[in-house]
Amino acid sequence: MIEIALPAKVAAKLRRELRRAGDREIGGVLAGEDLGGGIFRVVDLSVQRSGGGVAHFVRDPGAHRRFMRRFLARTGSDYTRFNYLGEWHSHPSFPALPSGTDVRQMQGLIEERGQPANFLVLLVVKLGRGGEIEATAHAFRRSAPVVQARVAREEGAAVQAPPKTPLERLSWKWMAWHREAAK
Secondary structure, three states: OEEEEEEEEHHHHHHHHHHHHOOOEEEEEEEEEEEEOOOOEEEEEEEEEEOOOOOOEOOOHHHHHHHHHHHHHHHOOOOOEEEEEEEEEEEOOOOOOOOHHHHHHHHHHHHHOOOOOHHHHEEEEEEEEOOOOEEEEEEEEEEOOOEEEEEEEEEEOOOOOOOOOOOHHHHHHHHHHHHHOOO
């Protein structure tokens, strides 16, 4: 089981950016720290405010590479402890669950030739009705099924799993079946 710890400072940054974006999708990359035992803390995240609409987000890789270079320089280039953890984006008009497109894109990223990561995380977020962050995280590995990761609160960060309707549960099962059938 993989756990993604979201500190209050990072949750506050997310909340501020989600409010600012309104009904447009935004996203970026996750810079993380390996705490051991399958637990990873999101230390920082980049924010791309452009490239999103009501139902899509297209990441600009160049800006995020610069963000990661600066992050790794700040952390002493200790790649075994601090590194690129994965991607995040918002679903302001939909449940905080990955879409089929999200799943295909993340699986494509981990399968890319030369990808040094053993796994990548996708964090999908939105603001709940009370202003709290709803979030899910999923880990992607080469030639393996997607694994749901646990999103943990840290230092009082208000994070909730989105409510799951029967249709959402069925959709997720269908996506898993569809991936297996495509192999």
